[in-house]
Amino acid sequence: MDSKKNVMVFIEARNSKVAEVSLELVSAADRLAQELGGCVEAVALGHNLDKELKALGHYGCRWVYYTDDERLTHFTSVPYAKTVVQIIKKYKPGIVLFGATTMGRDVAPRVASALKCGLTADCTDLQIGEHKIQDTIYENTLMQIRPAFGGNIIATIVSPESVPSMATVREGVMKMNSADTSKTVEIIKEPCIIDDNDFLTEVLEVILEEKQVNLKAAQIIVSAGMGASDPESITLAKELAKVLGGELGCSRPVVDSGILDKDHQVGQTGITVRPNLYIACGISGQIQHRAGMSEAKRIIAINKDPQAPIFALAHYAIVGEVKDVLGKMLKAYKTKL
Numbered sequence: 366m367d368s369k370k371n372v373m374v375f376i377e378a379r380n381s382k383v384a385e386v387s388l389e390l391v392s393a394a395d396r397l398a399q400e401l402g403g404c405v406e407a408v409a410l411g412h413n414l415d416k417e418l419k420a421l422g423h424y425g426c427r428w429v430y431y432t433d434d435e436r437l438t439h440f441t442s443v444p445y446a447k448t449v450v451q452i453i454k455k456y457k458p459g460i461v462l463f464g465a466t467t468m469g470r471d472v473a474p475r476v477a478s479a480l481k482c483g484l485t486a487d488c489t490d491l492q493i494g495e496h497k498i499q500d501t502i503y504e505n506t507l508m509q510i511r512p513a514f515g516g517n518i519i520a521t522i523v524s525p526e527s528v529p530s531m532a533t534v535r536e537g538v539m540k541m542n543s544a545d546t547s548k549t550v551e552i553i554k555e556p557c558i559i560d561d562n563d564f565l566t567e568v569l570e571v572i573l574e575e576k577q578v579n580l581k582a583a584q585i586i587v588s589a590g591m592g593a594s595d596p597e598s599i600t601l602a603k604e605l606a607k608v609l610g611g612e613l614g615c616s617r618p619v620v621d622s623g624i625l626d627k628d629h630q631v632g633q634t635g636i637t638v639r640p641n642l643y644i645a646c647g648i649s650g651q652i653q654h655r656a657g658m659s660e661a662k663r664i665i666a667i668n669k670d671p672q673a674p675i676f677a678l679a680h681y682a683i684v685g686e687v688k689d690v691l692g693k694m695l696k697a698y699k700t701k702l
C-alpha cells in the first residue's frame with residue numbers, strides 16, 4: 366500500500382488517558398483516509414498506555430506506533446518531538462495531524478522544522494482537493510482551512526510540495542465518530558530512541574487543576590454577551606443554566622472585561638461547542654463567536670436589535686430586553702421542570 370495515502374494522528378495522553386481531541390482527530394483522519402484510499406495510523410508516547418490505546422480502533426485507527434518508556438510519562442518537548450520525527454520518517458504518511466493544544470502547539474512546529482515541511486496551525490476544517498500551480502496539478506492535496514486576518518476571511522492553505530502535510534486542529538472542531546467496538550487497532554511497539562541527554566528539563570510534580578466549567582461536554586449552554594453582561598443579567602443567565610442542567614458560556618468581550626473566566630468563552634479563540642441547545646443572550650453574533658457555536662443543534666437568540674446577525678443563525682429569535690426574557694424563561698422553566 367502507498368503509505369502517502371495514510372493519515373497519521375499524534376495521540377495525546379493526559380493523566381494516562383487518551384485526550385478527547387485525539388479521538389476527534391482520529392475520526393477526522395478516518396474521513397480523509399477514506400477519500401485518499403488509505404488508512405489511519407497514530408503515534409503515541411507514554412508509559413503503560415496499552416489498554417487506553419485500544420479505544421483508538423473504535424474510532425477508525427488501524428495501527429498505533431507506540432513508544433513505551435517511563436521517562437515519557439509526562440510531556441517534555443525534545444524527547445517527544447524527536448520520537449515523532451523518527452516515526453514519521455519510518456512510516457512516511459502523507460498527512461500528520463496534531464491537536465492545537467498546549468502539547469500539540471509545542472511538538473508540531475518542532476517536527477515540521479525537523480522534516481522541513483509546512484504546518485498550518487489552528488485549522489477549523491480539513492478537506493482533500495486538487496491544487497494547481499501553473500501547469501502542475503497536485504491531486505489529493507490536504508486543504509487546510511482556517512480563519513485568517515482576525516477571522517475576516519477563511520483561508521485555504523496547501524503545502525503540496527512537501528510531504529507530509531501537517532496541521533494542528535482546534536479541540537471540539539472535528540466531529541467524533543460514534544465508537545464501533547467491533548473495530549480494533551494493532552498496537553506496534555516502537556523502540557525508544559531517546560537518551561537521557563534529550564531531557565533538558567525534569568518534571569518533578571504535576572498538579573492538575575480541575576476545570577470549573579465543562580462547556581465542551583454541556584448539552585445546554587446559556588451564553589451571555591455584552592448585552593447581558595451587567596450583574597443582574599449574568600445572575601439570571603447563570604440561574605437559567607442551572608435550572609436547565611447546563612453551563613454558562615459567554616462571548617469574548619465578557620471575558621476581556623473581567624466579568625467571567627476564559628473557561629466560559631465560546632468562539633474562535635475560545636471553546637468550540639456542539640450542545641443540543643445554545644441560548645445566546647445579548648450576543649451580536651459576530652463571525653468569531655459563531656465559529657464556536659454554529660454547530661449547536663438548536664439556537665435560541667435573545668437580542669433587542671431585530672437586525673442582530675445572530676438571528677440569521679438562530680432557530681428561534683426573541684426580540685426583547687434580555688432581563689425581561691430571561692426572567693420569564695426562568696419563571697416558566699422553574700414551574701414546568
Ligand SMILES: Cc1cc2nc3c(=O)[nH]c(=O)nc-3n(C[C@H](O)[C@H](O)[C@H](O)COP(=O)(O)OP(=O)(O)OC[C@H]3O[C@@H](n4cnc5c(N)ncnc54)[C@H](O)[C@@H]3O)c2cc1C
Nearest residue numbers: 590591592616617632633634635647648649653654669687
Ligand atoms: C481575532 C479575534 C478573535 C475573536 N475571538 C472571539 C471569540 O472566541 N469569541 C467571541 O465571542 N468573540 C471573539 N472575538 C470578538 C468578536 O469579533 C466580537 O467582538 C464579539 O463576539 C462581540 O461580543 P458580543 O456579541 O457579546 O458584544 P457586542 O458586539 O457588543 O453585542 C452586544 C449585543 O447585545 C445586544 N444588546 C445590548 N443590550 C441588550 C439588552 N439589554 N437586551 C438584549 N440585547 C441587548 C446588542 O443589540 C448587540 O447585538 C474575536 C475577535 C477577533 C478580532
